[in-house]
Amino acid sequence: ETGVTQTPRHLVMGMTNKKSLKCEQHLGHNAMYWYKQSAKKPLELMFVYNFKEQTENNSVPSRFSPECPNSSHLFLHLHTLQPEDSALYLCASRGQAGGETGELFFGEGSRLTVL
Amino acid sequence: GQNIDQPTEMTATEGAIVQINCTYQTSGFNGLFWYQQHAGEAPTFLSYNVLDGLEEKGRFSSFLSRSKGYSYLLLKELQMKDSASYLCAVMDSNYQLIWGAGTKLIIKP
Numbered sequence: 001e002t003g004v005t006q007t008p009r010h011l012v013m014g015m016t017n018k019k020s021l022k023c024e025q026h027l028g029h030n031a032m033y034w035y036k037q038s039a040k041k042p043l044e045l046m047f048v049y050n051f052k053e054q055t056e057n058n059s060v061p062s063r064f065s066p067e068c069p070n071s072s073h074l075f076l077h078l079h080t081l082q083p084e085d086s087a088l089y090l091c092a093s094r095g096q097a098g099g100e101t102g103e104l105f106f107g108e109g110s111r112l113t114v115l
Numbered sequence: 116g117q118n119i120d121q122p123t124e125m126t127a128t129e130g131a132i133v134q135i136n137c138t139y140q141t142s143g144f145n146g147l148f149w150y151q152q153h154a155g156e157a158p159t160f161l162s163y164n165v166l167d168g169l170e171e172k173g174r175f176s177s178f179l180s181r182s183k184g185y186s187y188l189l190l191k192e193l194q195m196k197d198s199a200s201y202l203c204a205v206m207d208s209n210y211q212l213i214w215g216a217g218t219k220l221i222i223k224p
Contacts, residue, residue, distance in 0.1 A: 002157050002159065004157070040123065040216055040217075041216055042119065042213075042214040042215055042216045042217075043202070043204075043212075043214040045211070045212070090157070090158070102146075102163075102206075103148060103160040103163065104158075104160070104212070105160075106150075106157040106158045106159070107157055108155070108156055108157045109157065
């Protein structure tokens with residue numbers, strides 16, 4: 001239990017569907033992140049929010065739309081995805097001072113399959 | 116460009132010692148992280164190095180040489196539960212994390 005919870009854990013969707021991924025952190029952190037993890041590739045940073053404000057959008061296609069209503073919740077809205085978007089989507093949080101080292105705390109991820 | 120290199124896969128025997136290397140080329144350096152990720156689970160923080168030298172934490176140790184752009188994670192007295200992927204990440208001058216592709220460690224009895 002890392003203190004970061006992601007739902008759903010698994011999602012299968014068609015290319016015309018609209019779905020959302022949810023992330024909730026119980027650590028009192030102020031920064032939240034979305035990463036994409038594909039097999040044998042480095043983690044790809046997608047979005048960063050600090051104090052609910054988006055501070056990073058790493059050239060992510062508009063078919064991915066993030067939402068951060070408060071410092072504890074983060075959503076990733078998905079629509080008209082492509083099969084190459086199939087991956088594990090990881091949410092992470094980080095404290096303002098980052099504790100001793102500024103490490104990230106990750107959720108277990110949402111495994112997305114686009115048919 | 117920025118780059119982190121680590122071996123794709125390694126195999127070791129239960130009870131033995133294994134060293135996982137990580138080399139990096141980044142724009143600046145503000146620390147190096149190692150994370151462990153079991154299949155289907157969240158990556159979890161293992162270690163952080165910002166100064167040269169060895170940091171020991173139980174069976175795991177992490178070493179850093181900034182002049183060589185090099186780090187390693189040393190796992191001693193390997194247990195079956197150490198089978199996982201190990202991710203190396205460097206924080207650059209903009210405090211952005213640059214990630215390696217991870218090393219899958221397979222432990223055999």
